[in-house]
Amino acid sequence: MNNEIDALLPQVRQPSRYGGNELHVVKKDWDVIPLRMVLAFPDLYELGMSHQGLQILYHIVNARENMLAERVYTPDRDLEELLRARGLPLFSLESQRPLVDFDILGITLPYELCYTNILTILDLAGLPFRSAERTGAHPLVIGGGPCAFHPEPVADFFDAILLGDGEEAILEIAEVVRIAKEGGAGRQEVLTRLSRIEGVYVPSFFEPLYDVDGNFIGMKTLFGNNVIRRRILADLEGASIEQPPLVPLTRIVHDRLGLEIARGCTRGCRFCQAGMIYRPVRERTPEKIFALAEKGIAESGFEELALLSLSTGDYSCLSELLVRLMNRFAKEHVSVSLPSLRVGTLTPAIMEQIKRVRKTGFTLAPEAGTDRLRRVINKGITEEDLLATAEAAYGLGWKLIKLYFMFGLPTETEEDVVAIPALAQKVLKAGRGGNCRVNVSAATFVPKPHTVFEREPQLSIAEGYARMDIIKKRLYGKNCTLKRNDPRMSSLEGVFSRGDRRLSLLLEKAWQRGARMDAWSEHFDLNRWQDAATVCGLELESYLRRREVDEPLPWQHLRVGVRDDFFAEEHAKALKEEYTPDCRVHGCQQCGVCDLKTLKPIVHHRKNVECGTETVVQETRSEDSPARQAIRAHFVYKLTYSRLNNARLLSHLELLQVFFRAFNRAKLPLNFSLGFNPTPKVAFSPALPLGTESLAEFVLLDLYEPLSDLGAFIPAMNRQLPEGLVVSQAVLAGKEHSGTMVTTYHIRLSRLPAQAELDR
Structure with a gap:
C-alpha cells in the first residue's frame, strides 16, 4: 500500500x-x-x-x-x-x-x-x-x-x-x-x-x-x-515525559513547545466544565518545569515556550519561574508565552517579564459585561480590576487587547448585554489614544454537564443573533472590532453537550448528507443537521431547554468527583450573587473531590521574596541585542543538501522552518537581523515545485563564529534533520557568494507524452 x-x-x-x-x-x-x-x-x-x-x-x-x-x-x-x-x-x-x-x-x-x-x-x-x-x-x-x-x-x-x-x-x-x-x-x-x-x-x-x-x-x-x-492522577511531578517532543514539519495551530505547569483549577467559575472535571489543582515544581523547558527547547528547536494550565497566572511561583525562563532563553530568541492569564493574577512583575518578548495581543476574559453578572458566575473580578489591568498592559507597550465575553448566561438582562460594548469602549479609553485597539469576541453561553449551570436553558439561534446585534450596534469606532461566533454552531454544540444516545443516529444521517469538520465555519451547514433531525424524528431545540431539578440527566452515571449537593449549593449561591473562594487560598470548600489523604491539592509555595508579588525584575541585556549584533564578525558557509522521499512533500516555507529549527537544535552561532523581531541571516536556493525531489540544494549561513570542525559538523547537522533531508557538504563560502546560485533540473516522466500533446 x-x-x-x-x-x-x-x-x-x-x-x-x-x-x-x-x-x-x-x-x-x-x-x-x-x-x-x-x-x-x-x-x-x-x-x-x-x-x-x-x-x-x-x-x-x-x-x-x-x-x-x-x-x-x-x-x-x-x-x-x-x-x-x-x-x-x-x-x-x-x-x-x-x-x-x-x-x-x-x-x-x-x-x-x-x-x-x-x-x-x-x-x-x-x-x-x-x-x-x-x-x-x-x-x-x-x-x-x-x-x-x-x-x-x-x-x-x-x-x-x-x-x-x-x-x-x-x-x-x-x-x-x-x-x-x-x-x-x-x-x-x-x-x-x-x-x-x-x-x-x-x-x-x-x-x-x-x-x-x-x-x-x-x-x-x-x-x-x-x-x-473519574480516573485522577494524584501528582504530575512523576508523570513527566522524558522522550523528545514531536516536532511538526508544517505550521500547526499551536506551533511551540507546550509545558503543562499545573492541572486543574479551583477558581470555581460556575459555567466552566474544565474547572470541575480536572480538580484538584496539581502543580509541578518550578525546578521540574525549568528542567523540562531546557530539555524540550534543546530537543525541538521551537522558537516559543508556552506555559500551559487552565489558569497559568494562578501558578504559585509564576514570577520566580518567569524570571528564570526569560533570562535563560532571551539570548536564544525563544519567547515565553502564557496562554491563559486571568485578570487579578497579572502583577506588575509578571507583566514586566512578558513585555520582554514579542508583544502580540493581550487576551482578557471578563466573560460578562457587569459586575453583578460576574458575581453570579463566580468570576471573582470587577470592572475596576479589568480596567487597571488594561491600563497597565497599554502602558507597558501592548497595542491590542482581546476581550472574551459570553451572552445568554443565567439571570442575564438586556442591561448586562448592553454593558459588553460599553466595557469594551472603557478598555479602549484606558489606552489613552495612540494606536491602541480592542478586539471583542462574543459567543452564546453553552451549558455543560458536570457544572453548576448544567440544568440551565440555552438561547435559541434567534435569541443569540438578537444579543449579537445589540453588541454590534453599540460597538463603534475603527479601533474596536467584534468577532462574532456563529449562534448556529453554538446551538448544535449545545445539542451534543447535553444530548442522549438517540443523537448517534442523527450523527450518522448528517454525516451521510456530507457533514464534516463542523467546528470550521467554512464547512458548517445547519441545513444538513435540520434535515437529518427531521428524518430521525428529533427536535434539536428540545435539547436546549431547562432541565428540572428532579429530572434525570444522561450523564449522572458518570462521576467526576464533585458532589451533586455542591452543584445545588453553588446554584443557590449564584442566584444570591454570593462568592465562593478558591480552596488554594481560603481552605477546602467541600466540593467532594479530595479526601485530603491520597488526593489533595498540590501547590508549591515559596517562602522567599522571589516567589511573591515583590519579585524584582532586572532589565537584562541579551547577548543578541542589536547593539551587540552590529559589531559581530561574519563567516558565511554554504551547505549542500538533498531532498528525497517524503521530504519532497515540504513546501518551501515548511522547508525553511525545518532548517531554522535544526539550526536551533544544533546551536549554530547564527547572526540575526536587527530590529524588534530579529530573524536568522540565512539564504536558501530558489523554491522547487511541491513534490519535487532534489539531489543538491543550497543554503547560506551567516555565523558570528567559524565552525571548528566541518567534518564533524555534517553528521551532527544530519542528526537534527528529519528523514529525507541530508546535508552532504559544507564549505566556507564568504559573503561575496551569497547571491550566486545555479539550479540544474533532471526531469523524469512516468510516461512519454504523445506528439499531439506536445504540439498543444
Whole structure:
C-alpha cells in the first residue's frame, strides 16, 4: 500500500500533514511488537498536533518495549475523496498501515463539533460505526478526553471510554488487551476486563431508558458498576515525559513547545466544565518545569515556550519561574508565552517579564459585561480590576487587547448585554489614544454537564443573533472590532453537550448528507443537521431547554468527583450573587473531590521574596541585542543538501522552518537581523515545485563564529534533520557568494507524452 499512498500524497493540499516523518517520530518493528495501538485525533493535523494529551499518550505507550503507538488525524476533504476514489483505507502516519490492522484505535474526544469526523475515520478505516456491529476481527475503539465526561451522543460508536487522566490508565488498558489477545479471549470478555479498570466506561453495559413520550428517564445497568468514577492522577511531578517532543514539519495551530505547569483549577467559575472535571489543582515544581523547558527547547528547536494550565497566572511561583525562563532563553530568541492569564493574577512583575518578548495581543476574559453578572458566575473580578489591568498592559507597550465575553448566561438582562460594548469602549479609553485597539469576541453561553449551570436553558439561534446585534450596534469606532461566533454552531454544540444516545443516529444521517469538520465555519451547514433531525424524528431545540431539578440527566452515571449537593449549593449561591473562594487560598470548600489523604491539592509555595508579588525584575541585556549584533564578525558557509522521499512533500516555507529549527537544535552561532523581531541571516536556493525531489540544494549561513570542525559538523547537522533531508557538504563560502546560485533540473516522466500533446 505504501507505493500507492506515496503516489497519492503529492496530489493533495499540504501533503506534509500525512508524511509521518516528523522529528522524533517513533517507528518500531511491527512484526515483533505484540500490542499495536493507533491514536486518532478527529480533526485536521494542524489541530491534532497541537493537542498535548495525544502526544503524552503517544510517548507513554512507545516507551514500553512490547507496545507501539502510531498516529492518525482526520484527513482533509481532498485526501478523503482520493482515498475513496482509489479504494484505499485510511492509514497511520508512521507505518502507513491500515487502521484495521491495529489492536486498539484510540480516539480523542476534544469538542462536540468534531463528532462527524469520528465517523469519517471509522468509515475510511473500513470499520462498522457501531460497537455492536464489530467483531473480534476489528480493533477495539476506545475514547477519551474532555467530552468523555458526557459521551452519550457518540457512546454507541465506542467499545470503551476512559474518563479522566490517561497517563496510568492507558498502559493498564493496553496490558489488558495484550494479555487477552495472547490468550485468545473473546471480545465480550475483553470488555468485561476493561470495565474493571478505574475510570473505564463500557457503554454497552448500560441501557438508556425513555418514557412513552421519548423523554430520558434513567440509565439501566446491564453489567458491572452502576456508576463510573473519574480516573485522577494524584501528582504530575512523576508523570513527566522524558522522550523528545514531536516536532511538526508544517505550521500547526499551536506551533511551540507546550509545558503543562499545573492541572486543574479551583477558581470555581460556575459555567466552566474544565474547572470541575480536572480538580484538584496539581502543580509541578518550578525546578521540574525549568528542567523540562531546557530539555524540550534543546530537543525541538521551537522558537516559543508556552506555559500551559487552565489558569497559568494562578501558578504559585509564576514570577520566580518567569524570571528564570526569560533570562535563560532571551539570548536564544525563544519567547515565553502564557496562554491563559486571568485578570487579578497579572502583577506588575509578571507583566514586566512578558513585555520582554514579542508583544502580540493581550487576551482578557471578563466573560460578562457587569459586575453583578460576574458575581453570579463566580468570576471573582470587577470592572475596576479589568480596567487597571488594561491600563497597565497599554502602558507597558501592548497595542491590542482581546476581550472574551459570553451572552445568554443565567439571570442575564438586556442591561448586562448592553454593558459588553460599553466595557469594551472603557478598555479602549484606558489606552489613552495612540494606536491602541480592542478586539471583542462574543459567543452564546453553552451549558455543560458536570457544572453548576448544567440544568440551565440555552438561547435559541434567534435569541443569540438578537444579543449579537445589540453588541454590534453599540460597538463603534475603527479601533474596536467584534468577532462574532456563529449562534448556529453554538446551538448544535449545545445539542451534543447535553444530548442522549438517540443523537448517534442523527450523527450518522448528517454525516451521510456530507457533514464534516463542523467546528470550521467554512464547512458548517445547519441545513444538513435540520434535515437529518427531521428524518430521525428529533427536535434539536428540545435539547436546549431547562432541565428540572428532579429530572434525570444522561450523564449522572458518570462521576467526576464533585458532589451533586455542591452543584445545588453553588446554584443557590449564584442566584444570591454570593462568592465562593478558591480552596488554594481560603481552605477546602467541600466540593467532594479530595479526601485530603491520597488526593489533595498540590501547590508549591515559596517562602522567599522571589516567589511573591515583590519579585524584582532586572532589565537584562541579551547577548543578541542589536547593539551587540552590529559589531559581530561574519563567516558565511554554504551547505549542500538533498531532498528525497517524503521530504519532497515540504513546501518551501515548511522547508525553511525545518532548517531554522535544526539550526536551533544544533546551536549554530547564527547572526540575526536587527530590529524588534530579529530573524536568522540565512539564504536558501530558489523554491522547487511541491513534490519535487532534489539531489543538491543550497543554503547560506551567516555565523558570528567559524565552525571548528566541518567534518564533524555534517553528521551532527544530519542528526537534527528529519528523514529525507541530508546535508552532504559544507564549505566556507564568504559573503561575496551569497547571491550566486545555479539550479540544474533532471526531469523524469512516468510516461512519454504523445506528439499531439506536445504540439498543444
